Amino acid sequence: MKKNFILALLLLFLASSLFAQTKTTVFGNLGVENVNISIVNTQYGTSTDAKGHYELPLFDRTEAVNLYYSCIGYQDTVVSLTPKQLQRDSINVSIRMRKMSYDLQEVGVSAYSDFYRSGTNRNIADIAFLDGKIYLLENKPNTSSMVVLDTEGVVQAHKDFDQLFEKLHIDAFNDLILVGQDSCLQVYLDEKQGVLPVSTFSRDDYRNKLLKIVCEYNGANIVKTIVHDRGLYWLKFNHGKSQDFFYVMKGVPDAKPQYLCSFIDTLGYRACQSAWMKIQNEYHQAMAENFTLESNYVENDNGKGESIVSKSIKKAERGSPGIDLINEGTWDGNLVRLAETPTLLGMIQWYCSMLAKKECQVVPLKVNGLLQFADLDNREIVEIGPDFKIAKRQPLKITSGEKQFQNEFLTDKATGKTYGLFVDNGMNHLGIYDPEAGTVGMGQKASKKIFPRVFKVHGGYAYSVFFDSGSNRGVISRMKIE
Incomplete structure (x- = not known):
């Protein structure tokens, strides 16, 4: 027993040493x-x-x-x-x-010719494009507003909401949806340029229904599996690093999803799994240190020595009031419930915000009447034929800027062109994707300042969203894509 106890202590020490490194x-x-x-x-x-x-x-x-x-x-x-x-x-x-020099700031604004600037004490959370209009989501600490612009940046409509939304989403049916932490709101622009609410639904409905349909192809809806993500700090299936696609024929009563293809980011999965194992080890160690084994003794009848009559687990004076939820089988996947120590909190924040935040990067593309999947994690292009079978596989080649490539494609729905996103010294660059050759390389600079908060392409322009901390406003700039 003593040898086992010493071995356990040694293993805990080694685990702590490995983590510290x-x-x-x-x-x-x-x-x-x-x-x-x-x-x-x-x-x-x-x-x-x-x-x-x-x-x-x-x-x-x-x-x-x-x-x-x-x-x-x-x-x-x-x-x-x-x-x-x-x-x-x-x-x-x-x-x-x-x-910040406010005089210089104003000169800079004129020189940059910003496309749009929000009201004071507002940030621009997201930007979307639909039917020749530009939709902005502007946020204050507890409320949101929608601003509608024309293609020259002139305000066409404005609508305030009494709740906070996080982003804008245009679904496969061209419906505009404001996405909040708990609920979503579908809106539309009426003939009088007014923003009108259509319906409210839960965040679960948004994830499990609307996000599933990615596009229409050859008389079928292409759908994907949705990782049940109840929030940033919840453990996902395969850490969000796998993705399955299916097709459902339109106009067929009770049509069932038919398998199309699957993808997995192996390196991303391994990195997340390694971090998750370290979190579990650290958690088990923290919980083990919070409890002690208490033995109850009784004197033997012959007066020689004592015997243990019972054992019980006693809560240590220091530590949390919980028990080991994982070992007890009562943990529900909420990682915050495992943050028993500052070290665990830091590990969990790192896992959620850095490793598991970005899911498997697979982009569906419509190319010359065919459907392509760009597997950005594994650098592969998978082409689907009209019979819904894989017609061709070819490598995705990064012809220049390999280290700067951000594993992200941006599609301009107005022009039909797809671009690869590259970042060099904080500055965004775009490179045109060649669907026939399966190649993309770093091209022109597409942002006027480093690290835009939101970056999208539409109508031959690159739109960058920043926050001007000097004037406390959201700012949008745009550059022509050559």
Whole structure:
């Protein structure tokens, strides 16, 4: 028994040591309170305290990290950390936040000729294009507004809502939907240029029905499986790294889905699974340390020694009031319920915001009357014939900018062209995709500033959404795609 106990302690120590070797902490003093520090285009981050200090744990040392520093009244700053720098146990990043010059800001606005600027104290959460109109979702802390523009940026309509929405979605039937955390709202633009609500439905209905249909092909709806995602901090099937596609014939009563093809991001799955195993080990260790084994003794009848008559688990004075939910079989998949220690909270935030946030990247494309699936994770193009069988497979070749490619395709529905997204030193670039050759390479610069919050293409233009922290407004700029 003693040998087993010592072995268990040794294993726990080794697990802790291995985990410690995969973590580094970025810290510093910015001299300004409430500066937001985040990894670019993620929700993972922290903010400075009253004295301007901050700490941000990072749980992956194998890839470069871009840290984004922003604060109202100060210029945004980006600091890049290389994998070599991330090998240290801690990294001091202390920079001087530069105050925004409002006079210079106004000159900059004129020079940039921004396509659109929101009202004060609003950010632009999303942008969508439908029937020759541009739809914007503008947000305040607890409410949202929809603004409708023409193609020259002139406001055509405006509608306020008494709840907060996160993004805009145009489904396969060209219906415009505002997506919130718990509910969704379908709207349309009437003949008098008024934004009118049509129907409200749950977020589950949005995920399980509307998102399933990806396009129409050869008399059938192409549908995909939906990972049941109840929120950012819930464990997904295969960590969201697999995707199955089916087809359902239209106009056929009680037509059942027929299998089409499947995809899986093997490397992404392995990275997520490794992180998930570390979370489980850390959780089991934390819960084991919160309990002690208490033995009850009684004196033997012969007066020689004592015997154990019972054993019980006693809660330690320190630690959480819960039990090991995974071992008990009562855990429901909510990762927040496992965040028993600051270390676990950091590991879970990293897993959710960095590793598992982006699902399997498979883009359906309509090309010359055929259907293509671009498997961006595995760099493969799968072509489906009119008989709904795989007609051809070919590699997806990145002819230039391999390191800058973001594993993302953007399709301009107005022109029918598809572009690959590349980022070089924070600046977005676009490259045209050749569906016949299966090639894409980094092309022209398509953004006027680094790291836009939202980036989309339509009608031969690239639209970038930013937040101007100096004037506290959302800004849209656009560039012509040559």
